[in-house]
Amino acid sequence: MPSSPLPKTYDFKSTEKRIYQWWEEHGYFKPSNDPNEPGFDPSFEPFVISIPPPNVTGELHLGHAMFVSMEDLMIRYHRMKGIPTLWVPGTDHAGIATQLQIEKALAKEGLTREQIGREEFLRRTWAWKEKYGGIITQQIRRLGASCDWTRERFTLDPGLSRAVREAFVRLWEKGLIYRGPRLINWSPGLKTAVSDLEVEYSQEPGKLYYFKYMLAGSESEFIPVATTRPETILGDTAVAVHPEDPRFQQYVGRRVVVPILGREIPVITDEYVDREFGTGALKITPGHDPNDYAIGERHNLPVISVLDEAARVNGNGGPYAGQDRFEARNNLWEDMRSAGLVIKEEPYLLNIPRSQRGGEIVEPMISTQWFVRIQPLAEAALQAVRDGRVRIIPERFTKVYYNWLENIEDWCISRQLWWGHRIPVWYCQACGEVIVAREDPTNCPKCGSEELVQDPDVLDTWFSSGLWPFSTLGWPEETPDYRYFYPTSVLETGYDILFFWVARMIMDGLEFTGQVPFHTVYLHGLIRDEHGRKMSKTYGNVIDPLEVMDELGTDALRFTLLVGSTPGNDTNLSIDKVEANRNFANKIWNAGRFVVSALNTVAGQAILDKAEEANLRTLADAWILARLAELERDVERLFQSHQYGEAGRQIYDFFWSEFADWYVEIAKLQLAGGGARAFATARHLVHVLDTSLRLLHPFTPFVTEELWGHLKATAQKASPALKPAPGWEESLICARWPEPSQPAEWETQAVADFSLVMEIVRAIRNLRAEKNVPPGRRIPAMLVGGERTEILQQQAATIAALAQLDAQALEIVESQTERVEGQVTLVVGSVEIYLPLGGLVDVAEERARLEKELDEAEAQISRLEGLLAGPFAEKAPAPVVQKEREKLANYRDTADRLKAQLQSL
RNA sequence: GGGCGCGUAGCUCAGCUGGUCAGAGCGCACGGUUCACAUCCGUGAGGUCGGGGGUUCGAGCCCCUCCGCGCCCACCA
Numbered sequence: 001m002p003s004s005p006l007p008k009t010y011d012f013k014s015t016e017k018r019i020y021q022w023w024e025e026h027g028y029f030k031p032s033n034d035p036n037e038p039g040f041d042p043s044f045e046p047f048v049i050s051i052p053p054p055n056v057t058g059e060l061h062l063g064h065a066m067f068v069s070m071e072d073l074m075i076r077y078h079r080m081k082g083i084p085t086l087w088v089p090g091t092d093h094a095g096i097a098t099q100l101q102i103e104k105a106l107a108k109e110g111l112t113r114e115q116i117g118r119e120e121f122l123r124r125t126w127a128w129k130e131k132y133g134g135i136i137t138q139q140i141r142r143l144g145a146s147c148d149w150t151r152e153r154f155t156l157d158p159g160l161s162r163a164v165r166e167a168f169v170r171l172w173e174k175g176l177i178y179r180g181p182r183l184i185n186w187s188p189g190l191k192t193a194v195s196d197l198e199v200e201y202s203q204e205p206g207k208l209y210y211f212k213y214m215l216a217g218s219e220s221e222f223i224p225v226a227t228t229r230p231e232t233i234l235g236d237t238a239v240a241v242h243p244e245d246p247r248f249q250q251y252v253g254r255r256v257v258v259p260i261l262g263r264e265i266p267v268i269t270d271e272y273v274d275r276e277f278g279t280g281a282l283k284i285t286p287g288h289d290p291n292d293y294a295i296g297e298r299h300n301l302p303v304i305s306v307l308d309e310a311a312r313v314n315g316n317g318g319p320y321a322g323q324d325r326f327e328a329r330n331n332l333w334e335d336m337r338s339a340g341l342v343i344k345e346e347p348y349l350l351n352i353p354r355s356q357r358g359g360e361i362v363e364p365m366i367s368t369q370w371f372v373r374i375q376p377l378a379e380a381a382l383q384a385v386r387d388g389r390v391r392i393i394p395e396r397f398t399k400v401y402y403n404w405l406e407n408i409e410d411w412c413i414s415r416q417l418w419w420g421h422r423i424p425v426w427y428c429q430a431c432g433e434v435i436v437a438r439e440d441p442t443n444c445p446k447c448g449s450e451e452l453v454q455d456p457d458v459l460d461t462w463f464s465s466g467l468w469p470f471s472t473l474g475w476p477e478e479t480p481d482y483r484y485f486y487p488t489s490v491l492e493t494g495y496d497i498l499f500f501w502v503a504r505m506i507m508d509g510l511e512f513t514g515q516v517p518f519h520t521v522y523l524h525g526l527i528r529d530e531h532g533r534k535m536s537k538t539y540g541n542v543i544d545p546l547e548v549m550d551e552l553g554t555d556a557l558r559f560t561l562l563v564g565s566t567p568g569n570d571t572n573l574s575i576d577k578v579e580a581n582r583n584f585a586n587k588i589w590n591a592g593r594f595v596v597s598a599l600n601t602v603a604g605q606a607i608l609d610k611a612e613e614a615n616l617r618t619l620a621d622a623w624i625l626a627r628l629a630e631l632e633r634d635v636e637r638l639f640q641s642h643q644y645g646e647a648g649r650q651i652y653d654f655f656w657s658e659f660a661d662w663y664v665e666i667a668k669l670q671l672a673g674g675g676a677r678a679f680a681t682a683r684h685l686v687h688v689l690d691t692s693l694r695l696l697h698p699f700t701p702f703v704t705e706e707l708w709g710h711l712k713a714t715a716q717k718a719s720p721a722l723k724p725a726p727g728w729e730e731s732l733i734c735a736r737w738p739e740p741s742q743p744a745e746w747e748t749q750a751v752a753d754f755s756l757v758m759e760i761v762r763a764i765r766n767l768r769a770e771k772n773v774p775p776g777r778r779i780p781a782m783l784v785g786g787e788r789t790e791i792l793q794q795q796a797a798t799i800a801a802l803a804q805l806d807a808q809a810l811e812i813v814e815s816q817t818e819r820v821e822g823q824v825t826l827v828v829g830s831v832e833i834y835l836p837l838g839g840l841v842d843v844a845e846e847r848a849r850l851e852k853e854l855d856e857a858e859a860q861i862s863r864l865e866g867l868l869a870g871p872f873a874e875k876a877p878a879p880v881v882q883k884e885r886e887k888l889a890n891y892r893d894t895a896d897r898l899k900a901q902l903q904s905l
Numbered sequence: 906g907g908g909c910g911c912g913u914a915g916c917u918c919a920g921c922u923g924g925u926c927a928g929a930g931c932g933c934a935c936g937g938u939u940c941a942c943a944u945c946c947g948u949g950a951g952g953u954c955g956g957g958g959g960u961u962c963g964a965g966c967c968c969c970u971c972c973g974c975g976c977c978c979a980c981c982a
Contacts, residue, residue: 227982274981282982291980530917572917580930583944594941649919769948775937875962880924
């Protein structure tokens, strides 16, 4: 570390990269107890997190910044506790997202993937991945992520691909995977099936179309029907009415004619039909509507598909064949209008299903796909959370989790894409045998034919993501990593992927490894803009974390995200907040600069023994040590209960408004005299700063590491006696986490005594501001201390300095009765303060001020008297009552003194 | 149709198992160029903790209800 004088302002730009490289090169991110190294001890319990793998070709956004900050915080905390800690990084191939990127790039060349073929397409995609795949991991490094990059994984790695295949085959062998035609969500833009979760519904204005289903053989009789998708009329195979609906009884069992096509279909009854809605009669299109599909099954209705994979009308659509679904909708409706079949159309708010990725309207279609029979897996996953093997934080999400798993439908896992894990199934062209295999087969086990064709589809990306916590550790191999680090400890991610990812990992973990994949699920919220709006390009309110880091530093961004969030709740982020925390980083830096320079002034001092040091301990010393001890306990408790934000806030408050604002100011006085006291003070400064840096390190790793290095170098040079209790480890990242101590009696006393000093100082400062006494002007004062006189005498220099009193003209006495003209009187509990301000004093003003204070004191007195006279005194716990009694005594004391003052005015 | 979250100083938000918790940052007002920091220091104004009811000696914190935002799940044509 350079020993050159520290710059006035913390220069994060020159620091962050250097520090990160140093950490990474020194191997600090690797677990301390590595099962692959000699000397491995399996009795240590490790702390492990698997990173939520970002899209391999993605770019950093605030969501990443959030989870990286949060996970790095947990990781650094455990690492500092001396626990073998592993954070496994990696990326996801992100089937649809990546494939869309490549197709977009192709389109710029005027090409489609079909034109270049599967092989070429995959070649290009891999090339793209090689080119851009490192960007996101570099960006994650910038955030300070202390992941073990030597264990980085990618979902399409050979090892993970083997895991995927193993998982598929096992499920198949257990009969939990099947293939067949089902009604699925079809994305016509992407030309693939998508799962229920990948469909998002949006409210959009549309129309409800009313028309006539003419009874077969009748020119006049009809059943009125309403639909939002007229083109599906082409696939209708029934009209349903409610069995008890008198309006349509006469038609039940008869047949109606499909408009334009002329097909005859039955009129049936089904309880599902809502008599109140629309016309009370429902057209049934089993081929293109999930409800209709279910009704069709109940009534054995034929299923007619009328759309092709691009959502154009197919051969079943008669004259509309070849037309786009919306074009066909209009044309059919116009033709029906001409045929006199139209009743009316009215505006209607639709719930439109759209593809999460592509954005286009998803079409329910019959399609042959692969599915996972999910109920058995879901049951186990429910049980794991119910019995506490997996704990979800915040707890309210367990209900959401239960609700989803209890109503789960089979999972469509095949995608008609090219980028992903190919389904390990082959079809024998000779005998039709279906071969599901771990290794690519060369010939048919049944007929021996070599004419095998592999299923063209790939698996849903989330199929491989579900295996992530164990596939990254080597599963299905029993590797040392898998044996030691699995199951992992915490799964930290946004609540928006609870179903997509978290639930599936739990299901898969239990199914394939027989264990829960992690013990704790910590869910954070979404990052929104400063007014709570979703960030989006169209609003133009997107905050780019990279820009923020460039301008304000990584520590500032991390601290803002960590302290600004509570588990499971969304966070509103504004640049103002990051700026405030940039200032905090600078505050840390400057407090550090002060301590470093203080150390230089005490260099070479004789070492003090314990007794000497205890002798020299001032009230301020005792106070800051007491507050620090309390902070350590609070932070530990808050970390244990996952209240990281609150912990950060407390450290911030302690550091800025207690250590920097008060102790450092007093330390200046204690240092000024030199000698043993100065040396003892320096020790305390080192101790408090050192401990604060340790506590802050998981939040703001860069500035703390950098400063700690300087502190250590300077302290070691100054005196061996300055070494702190846990010791100077080789770097802060691996330094020991402060061990909280038991609360001690002296702490309470020190805090109470020092707060009297603070109150006195504040009262005087307050008055100076009120009376416009110029800052810097030293004024005389007399303090009448009563029973606190001794403390005041000891603290005279401190009070004088902080309140800018004239130390030469500061009198401290036990009691005083006479009053001098031109004095202002302040009352702080049992202490009276006389400030001779001469001409600045106005008797009427003084009277008013004292009366106001007396009113306040008396109001408190009567409130407390009432309280203590009531049932409170008997029912509340003794310490609580005692506290209130003391308050009352204090207020009475104050009131008495105020009265006396008023009298003498 | 279910479920959940939020509503605390002008703004953005903290407030652990109910007992100085009525707080922070920003903003605002006033005053400050002394050797850690103007990315700073000191002082101050500002809120019946959404409304109403209840439990309790005591409630932002628990219960009920109402109002206003937001989100998730769900097959209403």
